[in-house]
Structure formats: structure tokens, C-alpha cells
Amino acid sequence: MEEFEELTADVLKDFINITPTRYNTSQKKLCFAIIKRMYRRVKMGYKNLGGIKICNDKGIVIDGNHRYITYLLAGIEIEYIIWTSSLCDEVILYKEVEIDETKDWDEYLYDKRKFIKDKNFIESYNKENKNDFFP
Template sequence: MNVLDKTNILNTIANKQAELRSTHKKLSLPLINRLYKKMARGIKFDAIKVCDSLIIDGHHRYISSLLADVDLETLKSPKTSATIAYDWTEVDFVAEDWDTEDDILHWNHLDAQSNILALEELLELTR
């Protein structure tokens, strides 16, 4: 995928007939893009937590998995205060990166470790 924007995301959601619904009104495009690149290159991620069809934890992973055509496991989760469902067309996909450089390095270390890769291998895969 060349351009990652709201139009591409909504087209993917529609084409894949996404069953899970958002409980977040805003999501970060740079975060989705990082996860998408990793998933598209075979990096594995934790399951998404859901209650009924609502995503409780894992919105960015869910969207990234749809874009990368990767199946992620879902785990049942108890309801939380995040129970307002938003249609994906109502979600703001913002250009703001919610992770700092230190956060990104931390997540890269964890992703490399959980996928039994050296950090350098993970970084090479995601360039």
C-alpha cells in the first residue's frame, strides 16, 4: 500500500467487511503505519481484546491487520467504560504520532524479542 490515509483505511474496512467496531473516536496514522509495516513483513502481535463486537484494546493493531491481510487472535474482555461504538467513518485518523522516539524504540525492542529477532533484523524488515 503506497498511501496510508483515511480513504484507504475505510475502503479496506468495507472490502473486508470488518466485524469489530471502534470505541475510540481518534486513531494515529503513524502508529497504524508502523504496525502495518511490521505485520506485512510477518511480525506477530498480541491478540485484540473485545467485548461483543467492540474493541476494548487493540484498535491500531486491528486496522493494521486488515491493511496487511493478517489474522489476529481476539480475546474476550469484560466491558470497560469504553462502550460507545463509533462507526469507522466517524473515527478521526490523525497525522499526529502518539509515540515518542523512546516509545518507538521500546516497542521495537519488545516486538523483536517476542518474534525472536535481533533489533537490527526487525529494523531492517521495516525499512
């Protein structure tokens, strides 16, 4: 596991404002708590959080906006999965996206709530990845 500093909202905002991205988004908000948690886990060595679905025609992330920003922040390779978007998806630059610092969106999703705690995430990750990772 490499040494790293815990992500702050200011560091995230600065990164988004100055870093050019290959893809944009159609989301108007991102959740800081989710990105912070994913960033910590990626830095702990759990890098297989899944690919990013993108629409090349519009140049946007369809599924995986939080992972996309996390992977860029952590400087790790991104697996892109070609997908389609809705006709109503508008292109939004990441630097125009609002960062929600007040809520942890995963608290509202039953199937994700249990993964807020690192211990639960690590147990599930190791099962899904056949215990081939031992930090």
C-alpha cells in the same frame, strides 16, 4: 518478505469507509502514523503484534484498535481475547472515527517512543520471540 506499497492516509480512509468490520470501537480517533508503522512491520513479516481484546456483548474492540485495523488491512489472522467493557463505552463505527494524520501518538509515550524506529522494534521483537524469526 512480501512486496507491498507503503500505506497512505487516503488508502486507509478508503479501506475503513468501504470494508465491513466484525467489531466496532469506542475510540473517536486513530493515529495514522501508528497504523502505517504497524502495517509496514506486518508486511515485513512481523505478524505477532499481539491479540485484540474484544467485548462480544457490545461488539467492540477494547484494546488493540490500531492492531485490529492493521491486521484487517494486511489480511492476516486475528487472535481475539474476550474482555469486558465499561458501561460508558459507546459503540462507534470505524468509518465514523477520525484519523489523526498530524501526530505520532507513540512520541508521547516513553515506553513506546523507542519502537518508532524499525531497528529498535526488530531487536525487541526478536528477543521476545526467541529469535525464531529472521527476515
